[in-house]
Amino acid sequence: MYSIREQNKIQKRKCILDAAVQLFTRNGYEQTSIEELARQAGIGKGTIYSYFQTKKDILRAFCEDELEYIRSELTAKTSADASLKEQLLVIYLAEFRYVSRNKEFGRLLLQEKIFPQEHHGMEDFNIQNQYFELLYPIYEQAQKRGELRDDMELLHISGHFYALYLLVLSCWFNGMIPTEEIEQSLSTLIDQTITGLQKRSPAPEKV
Amino acid sequence: MYSIREQNKIQKRKCILDAAVQLFTRNGYEQTSIEELARQAGIGKGTIYSYFQTKKDILRAFCEDELEYIRSELTAKTSADASLKEQLLVIYLAEFRYVSRNKEFGRLLLQEKIFPQEHHGMEDFNIQNQYFELLYPIYEQAQKRGELRDDMELLHISGHFYALYLLVLSCWFNGMIPTEEIEQSLSTLIDQTITGLQKRSPAPEKV
DNA sequence: TAAAAAAATCGACTGTGGTCAATTTTTTTT
DNA sequence: AAAAAAAATTGACCACAGTCGATTTTTTTA
The missing domain is CATH 1.10.10.60 (Homeodomain-like)
Structure with missing residues (x-):
């Protein structure tokens, strides 16, 4: 009451x-x-x-609400049979579309989210974690299907892909990647991550 | 004159x-x-x-100068025989030490650097590229030694490792990783990247 | 060297984010 | 229901980032 x-x-x-x-x-x-x-x-x-507390907090509150909604929509929609890469692309592209719709908002939101002020503290921590947990089922599923190694912490896997997303965002904000190429870039980086940067077939010789 | x-x-x-x-x-x-x-x-x-142009620009100008100096010092020092991972760790940890020395400066610098305002534009683009090129020799060398795949663009490789560094920074700013664990985290992520997240075939690789 | 043009310097001024003591509204106590 | 306590609301006020036209300094022209 x-x-x-x-x-x-x-x-x-x-x-x-x-x-x-x-x-x-x-x-x-x-x-x-x-x-x-x-x-x-x-x-x-x-x-x-x-x-x-501050003017930025107002913007942030709105953005967070919106994003939360988009995410909940998304998890309902994502088809569980698609490959890991496909699923990740759908999710991250949706987020990107939102963040890039209004560049000014997106920038301020990300600046605060990725490199926050001291005083905000715990809040962010939780939101971030919440978000990671949202993706966990997808990774677990991929592990079961043998698409991903299963000897790794989910947090690390999740973080790794998230890092790539951040990079692509940063490049976009810096004008290094135009909007049309975002998908291609993300796709390439995801491939790289899954496959690994290590030289494959010919067994590497120790020096 | x-x-x-x-x-x-x-x-x-x-x-x-x-x-x-x-x-x-x-x-x-x-x-x-x-x-x-x-x-x-x-x-x-x-x-x-x-x-x-702005108050932030003053801080940024100072930080950039300092960072430029640190980087030039560093490339001279890095031993060329060390493994890729070791070299990357030395470089990124030096950067981290600088960025984290004064959290307030570091935050503002990164916010502007990673998600810059529109008007700064080309400047950043060049600085970023310059920085990537600074690392190219290290990656090339690693390719020659067979530590890295050689069928990949250096820009992508460079970007990939940079992404991990960004992630770790972000986690540090969010209080998810304490200062003492930065090295460990970076190390783990670098390993992951080189090895790949893909499940390795249990069957022994051809020797 | 004097006059004109160009560039640099300045500080009073403006608009805004954020504060705070006084006031109003709601809840609790008697 | 009245009084007291607690919480919410308010706008005058403050400090400061950034602007701009007036003034000074340097360079160019004649």
Whole structure:
């Protein structure tokens, strides 16, 4: 049972986020002032800061919600019979599509997510872990089918693929990879990872 | 031959960076105002902005210089006989040590470097590429010794290892990996990359 | 060398993110 | 129901990043 107070809090938080979405998407993040945002949400400026610590947190909260939704949608859709590579591509490309839809948002979100401020702390840790766990079933399945080694920690495997995704994102933000080539790049890197960089057939001679 | 004007520009730029180093390291980046910085450098506030576009650019300029120096030192030192893994570890650990020495600087530097603003553009692209090329000899050498496949683009190989480094950095910033375990983590991931995540055929490989 | 042009310097000014003490609203106590 | 306590709200206020037109310094022209 929620008290009036708690009801209001929840509702007001939503008001702020709704106003943020509207203004951020219309005028951009930097171009939207907190005062404007407060006006649009129908509350005082100071009140915003009892719901969010910083301006970035507002953007982050919205993005996280959206991403969470996309992910839940996705796991339902991913076909379990597809190869590991295919499944990973579907997931990471969906994420990329989201992050790249608005470059400004994506950049700010990733900057905070990958190299966060001290004070956020534990939150991120959990979200990150949650996300990894989301992928675990896929890796486990791939292990069972013999697509992946089974003498490795899932966390390491998961991390490894995630690292590649990060790299591709970074290259895209730096203009080194155009949008059309993202899939190709990811695909190549996934292949590399699975196969390994080690020289194959002729047995390597020890020096 | 430098004109008086050009002489002054070079010197003044250095003044600003010197002042920045002093104040940033003493009081931190956030706690140092541009006015303070200008005073310390002995120039007007507005002048700073004809040398650097933003406050972050000042920090970045300093960090880049330092990093460039560390890298040049390093390539001279790295022993060419060591294994690929050993060489990579030396290089990436040196970088990590630098980035982690001051967490605040490191964070800001990486945020800008990995997910940069639009307007910086080409600069970063070149720096990134320069860095990759710095490592090329090491990979080529490893290919010749048969440690690495030689049917792969150096850029992809380079990128792949760089991705792992990024991941480890991110985990460190998120508090998922404590400083003492960085080497271990990197080491594991490098092994994984070289060997590949694929399940090896239980049947003995042809000798 | 004097005048004109170009470049560099400056600090008052602006807009904004974030704070905080005073005020209002809700809940608890008597 | 009234009083007291707790929580939420607010906008004036502050500090600071970044701008810009006025001023000074350097270079070029005549």
